Amino acid sequence: MLTYCKRRQLYLLGRQRFTPSALVHQRRYESTTSLLDLQHYISPDRTGRRAAYGPLGTELKRNVLQQWWTSVVESKPQVFAISTLHCYTGGGVARVVDGGALDELGDQPEGQLKEKLSRLLQHSHAVRSGLLQGALQQYVPSLELMKRKLPFGLAETGFCYRPETVHSDAIGCGSSEVTEASLVWFCSPRTSSQWMDYWARQRLQWWRKFASGPSDFSMCDVLSEELREGASRGVKVLYRFPSGLETLETLWSLGDAELLKAHKGSKSKLQCRDGRKNIVPHVLSLSADIDRGVLAFLFNSLQNIQKVDSKQRLHQRKVLKLHPTLAPIKVALDMGRGSTSELRQVCEGLLQEFLEAGISAWPGYMDTTQSSLETLHAKYDEMGVMFMVVISDSTLENGLLLVRNRDTTIRETMHITQIRQFLLKYISAADSV
Amino acid sequence: MLTYCKRRQLYLLGRQRFTPSALVHQRRYESTTSLLDLQHYISPDRTGRRAAYGPLGTELKRNVLQQWWTSVVESKPQVFAISTLHCYTGGGVARVVDGGALDELGDQPEGQLKEKLSRLLQHSHAVRSGLLQGALQQYVPSLELMKRKLPFGLAETGFCYRPETVHSDAIGCGSSEVTEASLVWFCSPRTSSQWMDYWARQRLQWWRKFASGPSDFSMCDVLSEELREGASRGVKVLYRFPSGLETLETLWSLGDAELLKAHKGSKSKLQCRDGRKNIVPHVLSLSADIDRGVLAFLFNSLQNIQKVDSKQRLHQRKVLKLHPTLAPIKVALDMGRGSTSELRQVCEGLLQEFLEAGISAWPGYMDTTQSSLETLHAKYDEMGVMFMVVISDSTLENGLLLVRNRDTTIRETMHITQIRQFLLKYISAADSV
Numbered sequence: 110m111l112t113y114c115k116r117r118q119l120y121l122l123g124r125q126r127f128t129p130s131a132l133v134h135q136r137r138y139e140s141t142t143s144l145l146d147l148q149h150y151i152s153p154d155r156t157g158r159r160a161a162y163g164p165l166g167t168e169l170k171r172n173v174l175q176q177w178w179t180s181v182v183e184s185k186p187q188v189f190a191i192s193t194l195h196c197y198t199g200g201g202v203a204r205v206v207d208g209g210a211l212d213e214l215g216d217q218p219e220g221q222l223k224e225k226l227s228r229l230l231q232h233s234h235a236v237r238s239g240l241l242q243g244a245l246q247q248y249v250p251s252l253e254l255m256k257r258k259l260p261f262g263l264a265e266t267g268f269c270y271r272p273e274t275v276h277s278d279a280i281g282c283g284s285s286e287v288t289e290a291s292l293v294w295f296c297s298p299r300t301s302s303q304w305m306d307y308w309a310r311q312r313l314q315w316w317r318k319f320a321s322g323p324s325d326f327s328m329c330d331v332l333s334e335e336l337r338e339g340a341s342r343g344v345k346v347l348y349r350f351p352s353g354l355e356t357l358e359t360l361w362s363l364g365d366a367e368l369l370k371a372h373k374g375s376k377s378k379l380q381c382r383d384g385r386k387n388i389v390p391h392v393l394s395l396s397a398d399i400d401r402g403v404l405a406f407l408f409n410s411l412q413n414i415q416k417v418d419s420k421q422r423l424h425q426r427k428v429l430k431l432h433p434t435l436a437p438i439k440v441a442l443d444m445g446r447g448s449t450s451e452l453r454q455v456c457e458g459l460l461q462e463f464l465e466a467g468i469s470a471w472p473g474y475m476d477t478t479q480s481s482l483e484t485l486h487a488k489y490d491e492m493g494v495m496f497m498v499v500i501s502d503s504t505l506e507n508g509l510l511l512v513r514n515r516d517t518t519i520r521e522t523m524h525i526t527q528i529r530q531f532l533l534k535y536i537s538a539a540d541s542v
Numbered sequence: 543m544l545t546y547c548k549r550r551q552l553y554l555l556g557r558q559r560f561t562p563s564a565l566v567h568q569r570r571y572e573s574t575t576s577l578l579d580l581q582h583y584i585s586p587d588r589t590g591r592r593a594a595y596g597p598l599g600t601e602l603k604r605n606v607l608q609q610w611w612t613s614v615v616e617s618k619p620q621v622f623a624i625s626t627l628h629c630y631t632g633g634g635v636a637r638v639v640d641g642g643a644l645d646e647l648g649d650q651p652e653g654q655l656k657e658k659l660s661r662l663l664q665h666s667h668a669v670r671s672g673l674l675q676g677a678l679q680q681y682v683p684s685l686e687l688m689k690r691k692l693p694f695g696l697a698e699t700g701f702c703y704r705p706e707t708v709h710s711d712a713i714g715c716g717s718s719e720v721t722e723a724s725l726v727w728f729c730s731p732r733t734s735s736q737w738m739d740y741w742a743r744q745r746l747q748w749w750r751k752f753a754s755g756p757s758d759f760s761m762c763d764v765l766s767e768e769l770r771e772g773a774s775r776g777v778k779v780l781y782r783f784p785s786g787l788e789t790l791e792t793l794w795s796l797g798d799a800e801l802l803k804a805h806k807g808s809k810s811k812l813q814c815r816d817g818r819k820n821i822v823p824h825v826l827s828l829s830a831d832i833d834r835g836v837l838a839f840l841f842n843s844l845q846n847i848q849k850v851d852s853k854q855r856l857h858q859r860k861v862l863k864l865h866p867t868l869a870p871i872k873v874a875l876d877m878g879r880g881s882t883s884e885l886r887q888v889c890e891g892l893l894q895e896f897l898e899a900g901i902s903a904w905p906g907y908m909d910t911t912q913s914s915l916e917t918l919h920a921k922y923d924e925m926g927v928m929f930m931v932v933i934s935d936s937t938l939e940n941g942l943l944l945v946r947n948r949d950t951t952i953r954e955t956m957h958i959t960q961i962r963q964f965l966l967k968y969i970s971a972a973d974s975v
Contacts, residue, residue: 149687161680164622164687167698171623184897186905189597190604195701195719204641205669205703211637214659222655226647234718236638247594254582254597256909265600268628268701270638285667286628464617472619476689 149492150407165492168437168469170288170403173319174266176434177290177397180315181264188262188292189251193243195268196234203236203270203285236270240291241394245371248295249378257381259390260296260304266399288400294393297383298365301391302342305362308395309344312358316346316402319432321410325349326357339366346397348405357405358397365389406435410493426486429493430516433539438494439463440532441471443485445501445511455500459525468532474500490515495535498528582925583840598925601870601902603721603836606752607699609867610723610830613748614697621695621725622684626676628701629667636669636703636718669703673724674827678804681728682811690814692823693729693737699832721833727826730816731798734824735775738795741828742777745791749779749835752865754843758782759790772799779830781838790838791830798822839868843926859919862926863949866972871927872896873965874904876918878934878944888933892958901965907933923948928968931961 150166162170182188196205210229217225237243244263255261269287296304309328317323331343346358368389372379380387410430417423433439442460444452456474463470471494473485480488482499489497499511504525512528513520523531583599595603615621629638643662650658670676677696688694702720729737742761750756764776779791798812801822805812813820843863850856866872875893877885889907896903904927906918913921915932922930932944937958945961946953956964 161627161676162625163683164624164696167623167625170625183900183902186893186897186903186908190600191597192595192600192603194594196703202641203638204644205636205638206644208635208637208668211639211663211666222659226655226659230644233644235641243594250582250596256911258908263597270629460619464619467616469616470619475619475691478689 165437166403169406169431169435170399172435172437173399173403173406174288174290176319177315177399178264178266180311181262181290181292181395185262187255187260188264189254191244191247191251191263191265192267193240193247193265194237196236202238204233205236206230206233238269238271239396240265240267240269240289241293241367241396242371244291244293245368245392248293248368249372252381255381259381259383260294260300262292262294264290264292266290286400287398290397290399292393292395294395295368295381295390296393297381297388298391299383301362301364301393305342305344305360305393308393309360312360312395312397313346316348316357316405319406319435321412321430321432325409326405327354331359337361339363348401348409350405350408355401355405356398357402358395361394363392363394365391367394368392406431426490428490428515431493433495433536436493436495437469438471438492439468439536440496440498441473441485441489441494443473443497443499445499447502447505451505452500455504455525459498459500459528462529463532466529466533468529468536473497486513486518496532500525598870599836602839602864602868603832605868605870606832606836606839607721607723609752610748610832611697611699613744614695614723614725614828618695620688620693621697622687624677624680624684624696624698625700626673626680626698627670629669635671637666638669639663639666671702671704672829673698673700673702673722674726674800674829675804677724677726678801678825681726681801682805685814688814692814692816693727693733695725695727697723697725699723719833720831723830723832725828727828728801728814728823729826730814731821731824732816734795734797734826738775738777738793738826741826742793745793745828745830746779749781749790749838752839752868754845754863754865758842759838760787764792770794772796772803781834781842783838783841788834788838789831790835791828794827796825796827798824800827801825839864859923861923861948864926866928866969869926869928870902871904871925872901872969873929873931874906874918874922874927876906876930876932878932880933880935880938884938885933888937888958892931892933892961895962896965899962899966901962901969906930919946919951929965933958 149163150169151161151163182190206229210225210232214222214225214229244265247263251261251263267289269289271285271287292308294304294308313326313328316326320326325348327347327349329345329347331340331345336343340361340363342362344360345356346360347354348357368379369376376389379389381390382388383390407429410432412428412430414426414428415423416426431437440463442456442463444456453474456472460470460472471489471492473489485497493515495515497513497515499513501511504510508525509522510525510528511520512523512531582596583602584594584596615623639662643658643665647655647658647662677698680696684694684696700722702722704718704720725741727737727741746759746761749759753759758781760780760782762778762780764773764778769776773794773796775795777793778789779793780787781790801812802809809822812822814823815821816823840862843865845861845863847859847861848856849859864870873896875889875896877889886907889905893903893905904922904925906922918930926948928948930946930948932946934944937943941958942955943958943961944953945956945964
């Protein structure tokens with residue numbers, strides 16, 4: 110997978126096969142974080158080398174994961190959730206060992222080192238580098254639930270550790286940490302190719318649903334020489350980052366080989382019914398890199414808008430046009446002119462109303478530093494806040510408030526009793542498109 | 543923490559201080575899993591020693607996490623989500639190392655072992671054993687967001703690795719894997735004691751909200767000799783498992799020591815405004831063990847109900863009376879007497895309607911093995927399914943279907959157009975109690 114990405118990317122850089130790809134990523138990483146840090150999406154960690162999600166980034170990632178879950182698990186009665194262990198007994202690319210025992214090794218005399226080392230190895234655990242193996246293990250316990258009826262799927266989202274992808278994930282959050290969203294689909298060998306087509310189409314559509322520029326998301330077949338071991342076909346969903354294409358999701362058609370291997374070839378307990386026959390199902394594996402997906406959505410929705418005002422001055426503004434379902438903050442609440450203490454009470458009441466309705470709201474009114482409306486617009490646009498509501502004197506008089514839309518920049522007045530319903534309708538309408 | 547739990551538990555076992563606590567857990571673990579495995583909540587892994595969540599257990603855990611998030615983050619405008627790294631450079635109780643390099647060590651001649659080992663150590667990462675440190679690191683980047691205004695909180699949920707808790711988590715999922723939900727609360731030193739009271743009350747209320755037997759959830763102060771380093775006060779939320787009390791959540795009042803330590807004592811960048819003064823805030827740390835919480839809810843909601851029928855025969859049934867918000871499956875759809883193909887169409891339509899409304903539904907009608915209504919009731923009660931809907935001949939004639947309530951066991955007829963609204967109302971009513 111990685112090799113494929115890297116090669117493809119280097120190809121796009123004009124076959125500069127010797128360009129250190131780490132450098133490319135480093136540069137991209139810097140420009141992204143300096144941008145996104147401002148908006149509290151991604152913040153560098155103490156070493157400055159790796160990055161952690163800021164508050165808005167965390168909420169964005171939660172929303173992406175939730176949408177994946179809704180689309181793959183909650184809307185499909187044949188897909189079941191599983192939650193497997195992060196660490197398991199045995200070998201693996203990354204191993205967890207007891208820190209204390211490891212440190213002690215250094216103080217051992219040479220003669221006893223080997224023995225201590227082998228004891229340490231015995232007690233070490235492997236850390237999962239993907240979710241496929243866990244799902245293959247859960248296949249047998251799931252059979253009873255499904256009454257051995259095909260097709261069905263096992264889904265899981267979670268943290269994986271991939272020490273080998275240090276370079277290509279430097280842009281994400283943590284050089285070797287990946288949040289993967291995985292569906293493993295078990296189906297009859299007769300239909301596996303149709304299912305592969307179905308899922309590939311479904312997955313691309315899903316990514317594009319939340320894009321403001323859908324054409325940056327594309328799909329391609331994996332070349333036969335790049336196929337992973339045991340796979341008969343592979344499809345990738347790609348995103349065109351400024352520095353080149355990167356894989357967001359990979360779909361593999363794996364036949365029955367991986368399943369048999371995971372259960373040491375014992376066909377009888379693996380069998381399902383396919384009409385009147387008993388068969389070992391074919392396995393499709395879909396796995397999305399959610400961290401890279403979050404980044405793709407951020408890049409995709411960031412727009413630079415230039416405007417010349419009446420005095421011929423050029424205004425630039427950045428707008429993070431995140432899809433309404435993904436936007437971490439739906440509405441910001443601010444105060445206009447008027448009695449601070451009274452307006453504050455109204456704001457607090459409205460904030461509570463929003464939160465109870467499940468509308469994530471930003472308490473802008475708590476910030477007592479004076480800012481002009483334009484400054485606030487610019488700030489909220491960069492944060493991707495969908496609506497800004499201003500409560501002022503007139504709200505106290507006649508109940509009217511001002512609502513500004515991030516995408517249209519139109520400001521309209523609305524009665525305070527209607528705003529909640531307006532927001533709920535707007536979000537659900539965007540969701541069902 | 544652990545010591546405290548263990549001692550307390552051993553105390554409750556009648557001061558049998560030498561009872562190996564692993565044995566106690568093992569026995570409890572076996573009785574739980576044999577019970578819960580049937581209902582697809584927890585399934586043993588391939589070694590049989592540790593357990594992974596089954597499909598219903600995974601959904602239950604998702605629901606618990608979501609409710610925690612709603613209560614702590616989404617309903618509080620001063621609480622922000624963070625997402626920190628699982629692994630970081632430096633020492634720690636558990637360390638991730640390159641598996642290949644570790645294996646190679648065994649083949650090294652004694653003379654070169656030390657050098658290779660120290661190189662391995664340099665490249666190793668520590669795995670987080672809790673979420674507090676990550677939040678303390680994120681404190682400084684969050685200050686700008688909060689305009690240095692107290693109080694505010696940083697929340698995160700996620701996987702932690704605790705090799706030292708092998709025994710007490712054997713009952714959970716994975717002996718050393720814990721899903722923690724953490725809130726780190728920064729407040730003025732003047733108010734930290736009130737905030738501690740506030741959060742302790744809020745957290746106990748939260749656990750009890752979802753209990754069918756709230757009295758099994760209790761709270762106690764940590765004895766002064768059991769306080770963690772740097773803490774001036776500690777409170778624990780406990781659950782009375784059949785084998786004894788265990789801690790579900792711990793609250794520590796940490797003063798400013800941990801924060802200063804995490805930032806190497808540089809007071810100036812840590813300061814917040816408290817009225818007109820600049821101060822370093824006090825830190826409260828709340829951390830819940832979600833895996834143990836899931837288990838507590840399972841134990842708490844499982845009821846054995848005995849009934850003598852008209853022929854004086856004793857009937858026993860197990861009902862998993864999970865709170866409506868937590869129950870992984872809200873409704874099961876089954877077919878009664880009638881033309882299979884026509885009824886199936888109705889079921890499929892209704893299932894789709896449920897899923898689109900976000901009501902998790904079980905497609906019981908897909909199971910073509912004939913079962914009596916009583917068998918189905920028993921099965922769904924054990925699974926904790928809240929409602930069972932039966933579509934039959936009469937549904938085709940007059941649109942009426944049969945709805946059975948898990949908790950009251952009452953069956954009532956309802957028109958097919960009303961069922962969705964009925965379920966939504968029932969769930970949201972239970973949620974807002």
